[in-house]
Each structure stands twice: as C-alpha cells, then as structure tokens.
Amino acid sequence: MLKAEIIKRSPIRILEKSIHGGLGKGNLGVFVARKGVGKTACLVHFATDNLLRGHKALHISFSDDPQHIEHWYTQVYHEIARAYKLADAMEIYEEIIRNRLILHFKRTGLNLDAVRSSVARLIQDSSFQPQIIIVDGFAFDKASDSDLNFWKQLATDHQAEIWFSATLPPDAPLSDTAVVPAPIAPFQDILTVIILLIGHRDYIELKLLKDHEEKGNDRMQLRLDPGTLLIANRRV
Numbered sequence: 001m002l003k004a005e006i007i008k009r010s011p012i013r014i015l016e017k018s019i020h021g022g023l024g025k026g027n028l029g030v031f032v033a034r035k036g037v038g039k040t041a042c043l044v045h046f047a048t049d050n051l052l053r054g055h056k057a058l059h060i061s062f063s064d065d066p067q068h069i070e071h072w073y074t075q076v077y078h079e080i081a082r083a084y085k086l087a088d089a090m091e092i093y094e095e096i097i098r099n100r101l102i103l104h105f106k107r108t109g110l111n112l113d114a115v116r117s118s119v120a121r122l123i124q125d126s127s128f129q130p131q132i133i134i135v136d137g138f139a140f141d142k143a144s145d146s147d148l149n150f151w152k153q154l155a156t157d158h159q160a161e162i163w164f165s166a167t168l169p170p171d172a173p174l175s176d177t178a179v180v181p182a183p184i185a186p187f188q189d190i191l192t193v194i195i196l197l198i199g200h201r202d203y204i205e206l207k208l209l210k211d212h213e214e215k216g217n218d219r220m221q222l223r224l225d226p227g228t229l230l231i232a233n234r235r236v
Contacts, residue, residue, distance in 0.1 A: 033197035039165035062137035
C-alpha cells in the first residue's frame with residue numbers, strides 16, 4: 001500500500017472527525033489512563049501519523065529513560081507498515097524521522113523556563129517549526145494553573161497542537177466515565193480534548209470525556225489494540 005492510502009485510511013481520521021476535525025492549533029489535549037494502559041502508544045501513533053503527512057513533530061519527554069521513546073517510535077511505525085503492507089517502508093521511515101525531534105527533561109526540579117528556551121532555540125537555530133508537540137510524562141498531579149497556562153501559551157505562540165499523557169492513581173474509579181478524573185479535573189477548562197483509556201481483557205477502550213466546548217460521548221468508535229499498540233476502528 002502507498003503512503004497516501006495509509007494516511008487516508010488511518011483510524012486517526014476517525015478520531016479527528018469525532019473531535020470536530022482535530023484538536024486544532026493552539027490547543028491542549030490529553031490521554032488519561034492508569035499506568036501501563038497505552039497512553040504513550042496513543043501519543044506516538046498520533047505523532048507518527050503527523051510525520052507520515054509531512055508534518056514536523058516535537059516530542060518532549062519527562063520520562064526516566066529517554067531511550068525508550070526512540071523504541072516506541074520504531075515499534076509503532078513497524079506495526080503500521082506491517083498492518084498496511086507499506087511499500088518502501090524503511091526508506092519512508094528514514095525520510096519522516098528527520099521531521100521528529102526529542103527533547104528530554106528531568107522530572108525532578110522541573111523548570112518550565114528551560115523548556116521554553118529550549119523550544120525557542122530549537123526553532124530559531126534549526127528552523128524546526130512543529131505542527132504537533134507531544135508531552136510525555138508531565139506530572140499533572142504536581143501541576144498548577146500557571147503550569148498549564150505555560151503550555152497553552154507555548155501552543156499558541158508556535159501555532160501547534162499539544163497532546164499530553166496523564167496517569168491516573170491506581171485506585172481511581174472508572175465507573176462514572178462522564179466525570180473528568182483526577183489529576184486533570186482541576187485543568188479541564190484549559191484542556192480542549194480529554195480522552196480516557198480503559199483497559200479490558202482483549203482491548204483498550206477510548207472514551208471521549210471532553211470535545212472542545214462540549215462534553216464527550218461514545219461516538220469515537222475506536223479502541224487501542226494491545227497487540228499492535230495501534231489505535232483501531234473497533235467496528236473492524
């Protein structure tokens with residue numbers, strides 16, 4: 001299959017349709033779930049889809065092991081290439097990966113001014129203007145309103161959309177999926193899209209909790225395949 005056909009058939013097109021055409025420039029979105037349920041896989045699938053479309057992606061990681069981010073991109077791309085029988089897969093990967101940059105920051109002693117200056121320097125020195133920014137491992141449970149306002153301003157300044165991951169406490173109830181859970185509940189007004197991941201035996205369910213100015217509903221028709229680590233149309 002050709003790259004253009006993969007882009008057209010990607011389940012990300014369904015997700016974008018579910019949220020009024022996408023997250024949008026200058027906006028913040030988040031995948032929230034318990035630890036190990038698929039947040040990073042969703043973020044990397046989103047970023048890889050953007051790369052395939054010729055966009056630039058900046059991945060900001062606060063994880064303890066920055067090398068595992070590289071592994072995620074390789075794994076998710078290979079699964080996409082295998083699932084769609086992508087022609088010239090390795091050549092395309094080498095082409096698109098040049099449009100992805102990773103910045104790693106330590107979670108302890110986080111200084112958002114350092115993040116701002118690093119991003120500004122990257123854009124100025126490398127002429128690298130990302131359309132999508134992935135923020136993996138940001139500690140929402142320790143964040144303040146000013147922290148989220150920082151990310152909102154960063155998205156606005158660079159006309160990019162920013163997608164986060166947020167980890168639920170192990171004992172967080174998932175019975176009432178109409179309620180935005182901690183630790184992101186205090187920031188739901190500044191977040192444009194909120195997607196909850198719920199683990200089941202054979203799949204991971206995607207529930208839309210907030211869609212721009214509307215409350216979410218179950219019209220996404222998507223799930224995360226734990227075998228391939230890809231977002232998929234659940235009707236297929």
